[in-house]
Each structure stands twice: as structure tokens, then as C-alpha cells.
Amino acid sequence: MRILVTGGAGMLGRKLAERLARDGELGGERISRLVLADLATPGAPEGAGPEVAAVACDLAAPGVAEKLLADRPEVVFHLAAVVSGEAETDFEKGYRVNLDGTRLLLDAIRADPGYRPRLVFASSIAVFGAPFPDVIGDDFHTAPLTSYGTQKAIGELLVSDYSRRGFLDGVAIRLPTICVRPGGPNRAASGFFSSIIREPLSGQVALLPVADDVRHTHASPRAAVGFFLRAATVEEGALRERRCLTMPGVSATVGEQLEALRRVAGDGAVSLVRREPDELVARIVAGWPQRVDAGRARELGFRAETSFEEIVRVHVEDELGGRIP
Amino acid sequence: MRILVTGGAGMLGRKLAERLARDGELGGERISRLVLADLATPGAPEGAGPEVAAVACDLAAPGVAEKLLADRPEVVFHLAAVVSGEAETDFEKGYRVNLDGTRLLLDAIRADPGYRPRLVFASSIAVFGAPFPDVIGDDFHTAPLTSYGTQKAIGELLVSDYSRRGFLDGVAIRLPTICVRPGGPNRAASGFFSSIIREPLSGQVALLPVADDVRHTHASPRAAVGFFLRAATVEEGALRERRCLTMPGVSATVGEQLEALRRVAGDGAVSLVRREPDELVARIVAGWPQRVDAGRARELGFRAETSFEEIVRVHVEDELGGRIP
Numbered sequence: 001m002r003i004l005v006t007g008g009a010g011m012l013g014r015k016l017a018e019r020l021a022r023d024g025e026l027g028g029e030r031i032s033r034l035v036l037a038d039l040a041t042p043g044a045p046e047g048a049g050p051e052v053a054a055v056a057c058d059l060a061a062p063g064v065a066e067k068l069l070a071d072r073p074e075v076v077f078h079l080a081a082v083v084s085g086e087a088e089t090d091f092e093k094g095y096r097v098n099l100d101g102t103r104l105l106l107d108a109i110r111a112d113p114g115y116r117p118r119l120v121f122a123s124s125i126a127v128f129g130a131p132f133p134d135v136i137g138d139d140f141h142t143a144p145l146t147s148y149g150t151q152k153a154i155g156e157l158l159v160s161d162y163s164r165r166g167f168l169d170g171v172a173i174r175l176p177t178i179c180v181r182p183g184g185p186n187r188a189a190s191g192f193f194s195s196i197i198r199e200p201l202s203g204q205v206a207l208l209p210v211a212d213d214v215r216h217t218h219a220s221p222r223a224a225v226g227f228f229l230r231a232a233t234v235e236e237g238a239l240r241e242r243r244c245l246t247m248p249g250v251s252a253t254v255g256e257q258l259e260a261l262r263r264v265a266g267d268g269a270v271s272l273v274r275r276e277p278d279e280l281v282a283r284i285v286a287g288w289p290q291r292v293d294a295g296r297a298r299e300l301g302f303r304a305e306t307s308f309e310e311i312v313r314v315h316v317e318d319e320l321g322g323r324i325p
Numbered sequence: 326m327r328i329l330v331t332g333g334a335g336m337l338g339r340k341l342a343e344r345l346a347r348d349g350e351l352g353g354e355r356i357s358r359l360v361l362a363d364l365a366t367p368g369a370p371e372g373a374g375p376e377v378a379a380v381a382c383d384l385a386a387p388g389v390a391e392k393l394l395a396d397r398p399e400v401v402f403h404l405a406a407v408v409s410g411e412a413e414t415d416f417e418k419g420y421r422v423n424l425d426g427t428r429l430l431l432d433a434i435r436a437d438p439g440y441r442p443r444l445v446f447a448s449s450i451a452v453f454g455a456p457f458p459d460v461i462g463d464d465f466h467t468a469p470l471t472s473y474g475t476q477k478a479i480g481e482l483l484v485s486d487y488s489r490r491g492f493l494d495g496v497a498i499r500l501p502t503i504c505v506r507p508g509g510p511n512r513a514a515s516g517f518f519s520s521i522i523r524e525p526l527s528g529q530v531a532l533l534p535v536a537d538d539v540r541h542t543h544a545s546p547r548a549a550v551g552f553f554l555r556a557a558t559v560e561e562g563a564l565r566e567r568r569c570l571t572m573p574g575v576s577a578t579v580g581e582q583l584e585a586l587r588r589v590a591g592d593g594a595v596s597l598v599r600r601e602p603d604e605l606v607a608r609i610v611a612g613w614p615q616r617v618d619a620g621r622a623r624e625l626g627f628r629a630e631t632s633f634e635e636i637v638r639v640h641v642e643d644e645l646g647g648r649i650p
Contacts, residue, residue: 091490129566139458141466143485145566150486154479160468161475165416241454241470 001029002071003050006059006105007079008036011181012122012224014043016077019225021047026075027233037068038080060101065108072115075232078105079122083188087148088284098151106158110167119159120231121172125217125246127153128289136292138246145287156244163243171231171239176217176249176292176304178224180315189284193218196254197261197312200269201324209278210254215290217249218257219304220314230302238300248294248304250311260308264316265324326354327396328375331384331430332404333361336506337447337549339368341402344550346372351400352558362393363405385426390433397440400557403430404447408513412473413609423476431483435492444484445556446497450542450571452478453614461617463571470612481569488568496556496564501542501574501617501629503549505640514609518543521579522586522637525594526649534603537580540615544574544629545639555627563625573619573629575636585633589641590649 003020007013017036024031024047031050036042041056057064059080069076080101087094102121109115126149127142142153152174159170181194192209193216199206219227227247239245252260262270294302305311316324328345332338342361349356349372356375361367366381382389384405394401405426412419427446434440451474452467467478477499484495506519517534518541524531544552552572564570577585587595619627630636641649 133464139466141464142482143567143569144482145489147486147490150482153482157467157469157475157478157482161472164470165472242468244468 001026001031001075002033002035002073003031003075003077004035004037004068004073005077005079006037006068007081007122008042008054009038009040010079011183012178012221013038013077013079014045015221015225016079016228017042017052018045018047019229021045021050021052024049026229033071033073035068035073059105060096062104065105066111069108069112069115072112072117074117076105076109076117076119077122077228077232078102078119081122082148084124084126084146084148084284085189087151088146088189091147094147094151098148099154102155103158106162106168110162116166116168118232119168119170120228121155121159121170122228123152123156123172123174123244124149125174125176125289125292127156127174130287132289134291136246136289138293138296146284160243164241169236170243171234172244173227173231173297173302174244174246175224175227176219176247178221179218179311180319181221182315182319189281190216192281193257196257196273197315200261200272201265201316201320203272203325205272205274207276208254208273209276209281210285211282212255212258213253214285215251215253216285217251217289217292218308218311219247219249220311222314222318223304227302230300234300242296245297245300245302246292246294247297247302249292250305250308251291252308257308260312263309264312326351326356326400327358327360327398328356328400328402329360329362329393329398330402330404331362331393332406332447333367333379334363334365335404336508337503337546338363338402338404339370340546340550341404341553342367342377343370343372344554346370346375346377349374351554358396358398360393360398384430385421387429390430391436394433394437394440397437397442399442401430401434401442401444402447402553402557403427403444406447407473409449409451409471409473409609410514412476413471413514416472419472419476423473424479427480428483431487431493435487441491441493443557444493444495445553446480446484446495447553448477448481448497448499448569449474450499450501450614450617452481452499455612457614459616461571461614463618463621471609485568489566494561495568496559497569498552498556498622498627499569499571500549500552501544501572503546504543504636505644506546507640507644514606515541517606518582521582521598522640525586525597526590526641526645528597528650530597530599532601533579533598534601534606535579535610536607537583538578539610540576540578541610542574542576542614542617543633543636544572545636547639547643548629552627555625559625567621570622570625570627571617571619572622572627574617575630575633576616577633582633585637588634589637
């Protein structure tokens with residue numbers, strides 16, 4: 001089995017690639033070749049199994065997708081995207097990468113008759129926009145309040161239509177905020193949800209730009225990788241005509257996040273969180289979903305953590321070698 | 326006030342243009358200039374008031390939208406589209422006209438700083454796809470089952486995002502099936518809903534491709550023109566962040582349509598309807614909405630007929646000079 005991961009240098013792309021290289025198989029099939037593509041050359045993960053190729057390329061440039069697909073990978077993970085904060089500040093770049101890049105990828109698949117890969121599209125719960133019901137059901141409309149959410153919602157529509165027309169076999173997964181993100185901050189408006197846990201766990205100060213009662217839905221990077229693997233292997237028949245799935249997650253307020261941090265790492269860690277309100281971030285986050293039902297995804301076997309404390313402990317295990325410094 | 330109508334040679338575009346030319350004003354403002362654009366030169370409607378220009382052009386070609394917008398019309402009615410049946414049989418043409426054409430129009434508006442017209446986008450209840458609840462609420466998701474519905478749903482997302490970003494002041498109206506359409510059949514899969522009324526009223530045989538219990542939502546061309554005028558004048562503040570409105574209509578089965586025809590024109594008219602099942606049409610129509618709530622649109626003053634018999638009588642008044650031949 002050949003696999004292509006776009007956005008392979010991003011945090012999730014890297015973790016997905018590491019997992020695929022380590023497992024050496026997907027859905028019981030041996031992985032022979034793993035291609036990682038991104039603007040910057042992705043790092044090649046270690047693993048005895050698959051041949052790994054890392055490609056630096058711009059998916060939004062004509063002809064690039066055709067080259068990446070030349071060996072007809074059976075599974076395409078499409079993660080490449082401009083993140084929410086940047087798509088909001090750079091309108092044209094967001095549309096170019098998130099809409100045009102996605103469409104070029106889908107059209108390159110369509111242009112190859114007889115080739116019909118499973119395509120897993122990384123969507124986001126940013127496709128939803130306020131006002132919200134108490135819990136967002138699987139049939140709630142996509143009325144995004146950011147350009148990023150708009151671009152993801154359009155990507156979902158394209159994946160569904162191209163699948164229905166038989167050009168590919170798509171699954172779009174709406175990721176909740178991924179938390180705790182390792183490494184440095186990125187330009188996602190949701191970055192602080194991670195930094196208020198990650199930095200204190202390393203003895204660093206973290207800034208909190210929103211109020212303690214802000215509620216949001218989270219899943220760990222480990223859970224997200226699990227979503228991608230499940231999306232790659234879920235039976236097409238089980239999806240019926242509805243290929244866009246809201247992923248499960250843990251709904252927690254910022255206050256509840258900090259309480260979980262306190263339980264795992266003590267008062268000292270929590271005292272490192274400094275409140276510094278940021279209106280732009282607060283406004284963007286206020287338009288984001290607080291709770292999702294995700295009943296369909298759960299039925300189809302997608303699993304997330306069950307408490308925010310579990311999310312903190314997953315971070316300690318996966319990123320800090322199991323111990324708090 | 327200057328007004329641009331794209332799709333000005335289509336049935337609704339023509340009726341809208343006739344109404345605007347006849348009224349000579351919109352929302353209390355005198356119309357000085359009315360530009361009608363379409364692939365074929367639109368016919369210029371009669372009316373003492375506005376200067377009328379009819380332009381033959383391809384909106385999906387680069388640079389065309391800029392020319393149409395050169396005199397900065399305060400209101401743009403964007404009706405130009407490939408219809409549902411053709412968008413399903415000609416994938417590339419549908420995306421080129423319905424997606425790329427719309428985006429080029431929006432981007433041409435965006436490219437002119439300080440210009441922020443009211444843009445009325447003709448969307449469709451084809452943005453919804455089965456399975457449906459009994460009544461489709463205003464928050465029901467857009468999970469279309471046709472390429473046409475997909476393209477309209479994407480257009481809605483773009484109109485919303487471009488409005489939110491301040492580039493334009495958009496309103497997308499989801500039209501139900503327009504019935505009774507005058508003139509000959511077009512390539513819309515919904516055409517038979519009209520022909521089973523229109524042809525018998527003129528003593529002609531009509532073919533019915535679906536079962537009598539097929540239920541669907543309808544509004545007359547007169548009501549549709551009313552939707553467009555209301556959409557052009559509704560206060561922006563009343564829309565809040567939700568600029569996509571499902572229009573009201575009459576929910577009726579094919580059997581109820583035929584009973585309305587019987588009440589207006591007698592048994593002889595109904596006997597001219599011949600059942601000739603068509604699987605493609607039946608399949609497309611089966612994925613379409615049966616009943617919509619349209620509560621928001623009604624609150625905002627959008628009005629449709631209240632019975633299918635009224636729809637038949639509107640056709641007799643507007644197209645047959647008030648009498649059945």
C-alpha cells in the first residue's frame with residue numbers, strides 16, 4: 001500500500017507519519033511507500049517498514065498534485081492548510097492554499113481515470129459558527145464565522161461531491177481543537193488552549209487571552225492520529241452519502257483545563273498562567289463550537305479522550321517521557 | 326441607483342428585469358441604469374424609467390466581471406448559473422460557471438476598495454440533501470446530493486465570508502422549485518413540476534416522470550421576483566451573521582398539484598398528463614427537500630403563495646392573460 005500525506009511537516013502530519021512508519025501497516029495492509037509533502041521538506045520518520053520520501057512542494061501550484069499522485073497512492077491524507085489565524089489575516093493566501101490547493105488535489109485525482117483512492121480530508125469544527133444549540137448535532141449547518149472555517153466547509157462539499165461522482169472515496173473529519181500541541185506556538189487562534197498547559201508543565205509562563213469560562217472541545221494529538229487512521233479504514237458503505245464526520249472530543253472550560261493541570265502538576269504549574277486578554281482571539285474563539293454530539297463518528301468507531309485530565313496525561317506521556325520536569 | 330442582473334436572459338432574470346423596469350425604483354430609490362448580462366444578449370424589457378443595457382458575456386472568463394462592475398452598481402443580482410440537470414451531466418461546465426463564475430464576480434467586487442454593493446445570490450433548496458427531517462429548519466445542514474446543490478452551497482459560503490470580511494453586503498436566497506415556469510422546458514431536473522400544469526392548460530400533453538406521492542416545495546415566478554426585491558432591500562442588521570435564507574413555498578405532492586389543476590381547469594386538463602417514469606429524474610428529485618420551515622425568511626418579510634391552487638392561478642394571470650384557452 002502506498003500512502004501520501006500532504007502537510008507532512010505540520011504537527012499532525014509528522015505525528016501521523018511517525019505512526020504509519022512505526023506500524024508499517026494500515027488496516028492490515030503492509031505500507032510499501034510513504035510520501036510526505038509540504039512547503040518545507042518534511043522530516044522522515046524512523047521505521048523499519050516503508051520506503052519514505054519527503055517532498056518540498058506547493059500544492060496550490062498547477063501540476064504539483066499530479067506529480068505527487070503519479071504512483072497512485074491508495075490512501076491520501078490531505079492535511080496541508082493555512083491555519084485559522086493566518087487565513088483570517090491573509091485572505092488571499094488562505095483561499096489559495098485551503099481552497100485552490102484542495103481543489104487542485106481533487107481534480108488531479110479526478111483526471112486519472114480508474115484511480116479512486118480513499119482521501120481523508122482534515123476538516124475542523126471551525127466549519128460551525130455561532131449562535132449554537134447547547135450541543136451541536138451531526139445535522140447542524142456549517143455557517144462558519146472565519147475564512148478558515150469557510151474554506152474547510154467548501155473542502156468538505158467538494159470531497160462529498162467528488163466522492164458521489166465516483167472520482168474518489170472521501171472522508172472529511174472535523175477535528176476539534178488539538179490540545180496539547182507540542183513545540184512552539186503556531187498562528188492558530190486556538191494556540192493558547194495548548195500553551196496554558198504545555199508551558200507550565202515545562203516551568204514556563206503562559207498567556208491566557210480569554211476568560212476562564214470559555215468552553216471548547218479538545219482532543220489530543222494522539223487521538224487525532226487515531227481519527228486519521230480510522231478515517232482511512234472505515235468502510236465506505238457505512239458512510240452512506242454523508243462523508244463529513246464531526247470528531248468526538250472533551251468539552252471543557254478554560255477553568256476546567258486549569259483544574260486538570262492542577263491535579264496533574266500542582267498549584268505551582270497553574271500559577272504560571274498569566275491573564276492577558278486579546279480581543280481578536282476572544283472574538284474568533286467566541287464564534288467556535290463549545291460542545292459537539294459526534295454521535296455518528298462514535299458509532300463508526302472514532303475515539304477521543306474522556307476527560308481533560310486524560311488529555312494532560314497523554315501529553316506528559318507522549319511529549320515529556322512520562323514525567324513532569 | 327444602478328443595478329446589475331447576471332443571468333438576465335434566463336426566465337427569472339427576465340421577469341426580474343421586467344419588474345425593475347416597470348417599477349422604475351427599488352426600495353424607494355429611482356433606478357437610473359439597469360444592466361442585464363448573460364451568455365446570449367438578454368432582451369431589453371419595456372419601461373419608461375431606467376436606461377437599460379443588455380450585455381452578452383461569459384462571467385466565468387477573467388476580466389468580464391470587472392467590466393460589468395465598472396460603474397459600481399449599488400445592487401447586483403447574481404442569477405447566472407448552469408441548471409441542475411446540466412450541472413449533473415457536465416461536471417466541468419457546472420463548476421466553471423456556478424463556482425468559478427461566482428468567485429470571479431465576488432473577487433471583482435473585492436478588488437474595488439470602497440465599493441460594497443448589496444449582492445443578492447440566487448441559491449436553491451438543492452443545497453439540502455436527504456435524509457431529511459419532516460420539516461427542514463433554518464439550521465439544517467447543507468449536505469447536497471447534486472453537483473448543482475454543491476456549487477450553490479459553496480456560493481453561499483463565499484457570499485457569507487466575503488460579507489463578513491466587509492467586501493460586499495450579501496444575501497443568499499434559497500429558492501424552492503419555481504413553478505409554473507412559462508415557455509419551453511429547460512434542462513433542470515425539476516422541469517416536469519411545471520410542465521404537468523403548463524402544457525395541459527394549453528391543451529398539450531405533459532409527461533410525468535415520477536410517482537404521484539412525490540412531495541416538493543414550490544413558489545411561482547411572481548413570488549420569486551418578490552423574493553429578489555425583498556432580498557435587495559432587507560436591512561443588513563436584520564440578517565446578523567446569517568446571510569443565507571431558505572425561502573418559503575407551498576409544499577405539495579404531485580397528486581395535490583394535479584388536484585389543483587383539476588379545480589382550476591377541469592378533468593380534461595388533468596387527463597392530458599401521461600405517466601412516463603424516468604429513473605434519473607426520480608433519483609435526483611428523491612434527494613430534494615419536501616418541506617422547509619423558512620421561519621427566518623418569513624420573519625424578514627419574504628412571502629410566497631399559500632396553496633398550489635394559488636400558484637396555478639398566478640400562472641393563468643401572468644402568462645395566459647387571465648383565461649384558460
